Amino acid sequence: MQKTLKKYFVIFTVPTLFAFCLAFIVPFAMGLYLSFCKFTTVTDATFIGLKNYFRAFEEPDFINATLFTVKFAVIAILSINVLSFLMALLLTRKIKGTNLFRTVFFMPNLIGGIILGYIWQSMINAILYDYGTTLVANAKFGYLGLIVLMNWQMIGYMMIIYIAGLQNVPTDLIEAAHIDGATSWQTLIKVKIPMVMPSISICLFLTLSNCFKLFDQNLALTAGAPSKKTAMMALDIYNTFYGRSGFEGVGQAKAVMFFLVVATIALTQLRFTRSKEVEQ
Amino acid sequence: MKKKVISALLSVAMVATLLMGCGSQEAAPVEEAATEEAAPAEEVAPAEEAAAGEGQVYYLNFKPEVDEVWQSLAAKYTEETGVPVKVVTAASGTYEQTLKSEIANANAPTLFQINGPVGYQNWKDYCLDLKDTDLYSWLLDSSLAITGEDGGIYGIPYVVEGYGIIYNNAIMDKYFAMDGAVVASTDEIINYDTLKAVVEDMQSKAADLGIEGVFASTSLTPGEDWRWQTHLANLPVYYEYKDKKISDTDALEFTYSDNYKNIFDLYINNSCTEPGLLGSKSVDDSMAEFALGKAAMVQNGNWGWGQISGVEGNTVAETDVKFMPIYTGAAGEENQGLCTGTENFFCINSQASEADQKASIAFVEWIFSSDAGKAAVTNELGFIAPFSTFEDDEKPKDPLAQEVLRYMADSSKTSVAWNFTSFPSQQFKDDFGQALLEYAAGSIAWDDVKAVVVERWAAEKAATAQAE
Numbered sequence: 001m002q003k004t005l006k007k008y009f010v011i012f013t014v015p016t017l018f019a020f021c022l023a024f025i026v027p028f029a030m031g032l033y034l035s036f037c038k039f040t041t042v043t044d045a046t047f048i049g050l051k052n053y054f055r056a057f058e059e060p061d062f063i064n065a066t067l068f069t070v071k072f073a074v075i076a077i078l079s080i081n082v083l084s085f086l087m088a089l090l091l092t093r094k095i096k097g098t099n100l101f102r103t104v105f106f107m108p109n110l111i112g113g114i115i116l117g118y119i120w121q122s123m124i125n126a127i128l129y130d131y132g133t134t135l136v137a138n139a140k141f142g143y144l145g146l147i148v149l150m151n152w153q154m155i156g157y158m159m160i161i162y163i164a165g166l167q168n169v170p171t172d173l174i175e176a177a178h179i180d181g182a183t184s185w186q187t188l189i190k191v192k193i194p195m196v197m198p199s200i201s202i203c204l205f206l207t208l209s210n211c212f213k214l215f216d217q218n219l220a221l222t223a224g225a226p227s228k229k230t231a232m233m234a235l236d237i238y239n240t241f242y243g244r245s246g247f248e249g250v251g252q253a254k255a256v257m258f259f260l261v262v263a264t265i266a267l268t269q270l271r272f273t274r275s276k277e278v279e280q
Numbered sequence: 281m282k283k284k285v286i287s288a289l290l291s292v293a294m295v296a297t298l299l300m301g302c303g304s305q306e307a308a309p310v311e312e313a314a315t316e317e318a319a320p321a322e323e324v325a326p327a328e329e330a331a332a333g334e335g336q337v338y339y340l341n342f343k344p345e346v347d348e349v350w351q352s353l354a355a356k357y358t359e360e361t362g363v364p365v366k367v368v369t370a371a372s373g374t375y376e377q378t379l380k381s382e383i384a385n386a387n388a389p390t391l392f393q394i395n396g397p398v399g400y401q402n403w404k405d406y407c408l409d410l411k412d413t414d415l416y417s418w419l420l421d422s423s424l425a426i427t428g429e430d431g432g433i434y435g436i437p438y439v440v441e442g443y444g445i446i447y448n449n450a451i452m453d454k455y456f457a458m459d460g461a462v463v464a465s466t467d468e469i470i471n472y473d474t475l476k477a478v479v480e481d482m483q484s485k486a487a488d489l490g491i492e493g494v495f496a497s498t499s500l501t502p503g504e505d506w507r508w509q510t511h512l513a514n515l516p517v518y519y520e521y522k523d524k525k526i527s528d529t530d531a532l533e534f535t536y537s538d539n540y541k542n543i544f545d546l547y548i549n550n551s552c553t554e555p556g557l558l559g560s561k562s563v564d565d566s567m568a569e570f571a572l573g574k575a576a577m578v579q580n581g582n583w584g585w586g587q588i589s590g591v592e593g594n595t596v597a598e599t600d601v602k603f604m605p606i607y608t609g610a611a612g613e614e615n616q617g618l619c620t621g622t623e624n625f626f627c628i629n630s631q632a633s634e635a636d637q638k639a640s641i642a643f644v645e646w647i648f649s650s651d652a653g654k655a656a657v658t659n660e661l662g663f664i665a666p667f668s669t670f671e672d673d674e675k676p677k678d679p680l681a682q683e684v685l686r687y688m689a690d691s692s693k694t695s696v697a698w699n700f701t702s703f704p705s706q707q708f709k710d711d712f713g714q715a716l717l718e719y720a721a722g723s724i725a726w727d728d729v730k731a732v733v734v735e736r737w738a739a740e741k742a743a744t745a746q747a748e
Contacts, residue, residue, distance in 0.1 A: 040402065041384035055746075059739070125560050134559035136502065137721035223502045225559070226723070227714040227732075242377045244707050245402035246744055 035252040040245070052253035056240075061228060062254055065236035066261075072143065072232065073211040076150045080207050081200070084155040088162030089188075102163070106156035113153075117220020120149045135222060142222040142230035149217055154210065158203045165199030166192065194278050201273035208269055212262045233258050334363055335635030337643045340379055340389040341369040342624065345586065349660045356652060363639050373503055376706075379403075383629070390632040390640040394435055395623045396701030397528075400426050401744065407434035408630040408637060414645050415626075418667040426625055435625030438648070439663040442603070442620040442684035442695075443511055443581030446588075449600040451576040454489055455482050466602070472539075472609035476546055482576065483550040489576070493552030496566035496578035498544075500558040500720055505713035507563065507579055508544065512606065513712065513733075514619055514700040516540045519610045521699055528702040530745075532737040537730045539608035547579070548720050555720045563587075571596055579606065582680035585662065589678075603683040605693075617687045621698025622666070704740035711736045 030042065035052055039045035056062050087105060091098045108116070124135050124145050135141050169192055177187045193200075215234040218224070224231030224239070231239065237258060241251030341350050347369040354365035368389070370378035375393075382389055383406060394403050409432035410416050410425075416433050419425060426435030447466065455478075456464055462477045469475050479494045486493060499505060516536030521527060523535070534540075548555045552575050563580075564587065570578040571591035578584075582603075588596060605616045628640050647653035649669045657663050662676045664684060675685060687693055703709060715732040718724045 040405070041380060043384045044405075059743075129557060129560075132554050132556040133721060134557055136559040136717060137556060138723060225502045225714060226718045226721075227711065242380070243710070244705055244743075245376070245398075246746070248380075 035256045038249050052249040055250045056254050065231050065233045069232045076147050076211050077207045080151055080154050084158035085162050087159045092166045108153045109157045113216025114220045117217045121221050136225035139229035145221055161199050161203050165196035169195040197277040209266050335639030337365040337640045338389045339367045339391040341367055342375050342393050344369050344372050346661050353656050390629045390636040392627055394625050394627055406629050408628040413641050418669050420666050420668055435627050437622040437625050439624050440622050440666045441581050442618040444606055444618040445577050445579050445604045447577045447602055447604055448596050449602050470614045472607040475607045479550050491576055492574045494576050495547045495551045496569040496575035497553040497561035498547045498558050499561040499563050499566050500717040501562050504562040508716055509709045509713035510700045515608050518696050518699045530741045534730055534733050539610050541726050543608045558720050559717050582684045585678045585680040598679050601679040615694055617693030617695040619696040708736050708740040
């Protein structure tokens with residue numbers, strides 16, 4: 001078996017490897033190189049060193065976008081995970097219609113970000129109309145709107161992961177805790193949560209990376225209005241690259257920095273939560 | 281075991297041939313092949329072969345609303361001359377992005393367009409000198425073309441457009457017939473004070489006039505605000521340039537900021553939509569409001585006729601659609617005409633092959649000189665073409681184009697030049713638009729808007745200069 005695997009290794013991995021290189025490694029390397037260049041089209045670039053990186057900080061946009069992203073991510077990650085965990089606890093109890101509810105809660109996740117953004121835009125605007133204002137009139141509305149939208153979209157998905165985790169908690173452990181006189185709160189904190197730690201790592205990682213690289217929903221909901229106050233990092237990079245002539249390299253430099261920031265945060269988080277996981 | 285290896289190898293070979301087959305259709309002439317797949321490719325082959333000698337045209341079109349017209353023109357041209365013409369249209373508002381990625385391809389557009397001197401700065405490495413073309417010699421006003429530092433002609437305008445305040449004459453007449461009307465005819469509205477008095481009086485009688493507001497919504501949704509941050513903003517800039525006798529500046533003082541505020545306040549306070557809700561309105565919304573008779577006036581250009589006539593159930597008669605200049609209270613505005621100019625310049629890709637360049641120039645010249653081309657330009661595109669090849673009876677017939685021509689011919693009126701082609705960047709316009717949105721929503725004061733304009737202008741001019 002091992003021998004056959006080796007023999008077919010090339011046939012099975014080369015196509016994927018080729019596609020991966022073409023769609024990921026090559027653009028990434030090009031992007032890295034282009035962040036040190038001045039260019040209008042990606043095939044025609046001149047090397048200018050670190051200038052793009054300095055220019056990225058000449059205007060407050062990038063810093064503002066970073067701060068807004070962090071502000072958004074902290075609240076969204078907490079609310080999504082807490083709510084989806086509660087939902088999972090609720091739907092692992094023996095109540096009628098759990099399957100139906102699980103499906104319903106999961107469904108928003110099947111809708112694309114752009115469409116979701118527009119749907120929520122009209123829903124929120126419909127309410128704000130009565131108060132004589134709109135979603136783009138005040139940055140607060142955009143901020144809250146984004147949080148609500150992300151919660152609505154991602155809770156279902158995270159809930160499924162938590163349900164799988166909770167169902168895998170051995171019943172004998174829970175029974176043992178029960179016999180020892182643990183209250184249900186104690187069972188939750190001391191038994192269930194440590195046992196679902198792998199799910200928590202995964203969910204935190206997913207929400208964290210999704211919140212940081214959020215683009216579609218941001219673009220469709222507010223497009224950064226008013227005055228770029230609700231623009232997140234990905235949108236700011238896109239606007240810099242495509243929206244401004246002569247700023248292609250700056251956009252690229254921002255993208256490289258964005259990658260580094262997100263990679264660092266995500267890896268730190270993974271390492272931290274992994275260390276809390278227990279063996280079953 | 282052996283069998284399995286053979287079958288695996290065979291399948292790999294099959295996939296490989298498939299892939300190669302796909303690739304070769306583009307790259308090399310298709311060799312005689314007995315497979316069914318190659319058959320359609322063979323049919324195309326003669327056309328492509330012919331193209332190799334004469335060059336081919338790839339036009340990246342700017343206006344999605346006229347995509348069909350260009351496609352049919354391209355087909356007609358190919359039929360007549362055998363030169364293949366490919367027309368691709370960029371989605372609304374994404375022209376720069378599309379051009380940026382398309383021009384990096386091996387099959388780059390041979391014919392594209394730029395929006396003026398600022399666009400030329402961005403694309404000058406790709407613009408061919410068109411000084412010796414017939415197209416340039418046909419240009420009625422050669423100062424409209426884009427001239428490079430070396431004196432070459434790098435962009436040729438293909439349409440002249442005008443904008444102002446479009447009004448519905450039926451509603452105006454209804455108002456003039458009322459008791460206590462401020463003036464008796466639109467001819468008497470020749471400055472901001474009269475306009476303001478009329479508009480405010482009309483607004484107070486809106487119910488009797490059967491309208492919801494005098495002005496259609498001042499659309500301030502991001503991406504829908506170009507009528508204010510570009511077109512309306514042209515007026516104060518025009519007057520400032522005129523005072524200083526310049527045509528561009530690194531530092532705009534926005535001396536006519538109060539004039540801008542005058543007209544902007546008039547728009548948002550006498551409208552069918554509350555100022556706070558303007559952030560959700562689009563250009564289409566406001567054109568529809570005008571077409572349905574909910575509003576008596578709307579600021580837009582002659583290209584807006586299609587949007588007015590195309591609205592289902594529109595109540596505006598063709599003969600009632602008229603233009604009025606935009607008055608802001610600037611000195612001497614009694615003689616002001618419409619804002620006329622152009623933001624559409626044809627450029628030929630200087631990095632395309634010579635055969636392709638020649639084919640593209642021939643295609644454009646055919647459009648603006650052949651009967652079929654001219655008919656499509658005038659009747660279907662509705663362009664006022666600035667070329668000597670067009671006779672008087674070949675000008676567009678739609679009411680707004682007629683109005684633009686009327687104002688241009690009226691020697692007592694001075695047309696306002698399109699100075700917004702010197703605005704520093706799209707970023708500046710967007711920032712301005714966003715500031716207007718916040719002003720309309722009541723979150724910031726007018727002085728803040730003014731500060732944004734002055735600061736962003738200087739910053740963006742500096743940034744674009746640095747980028748070059």
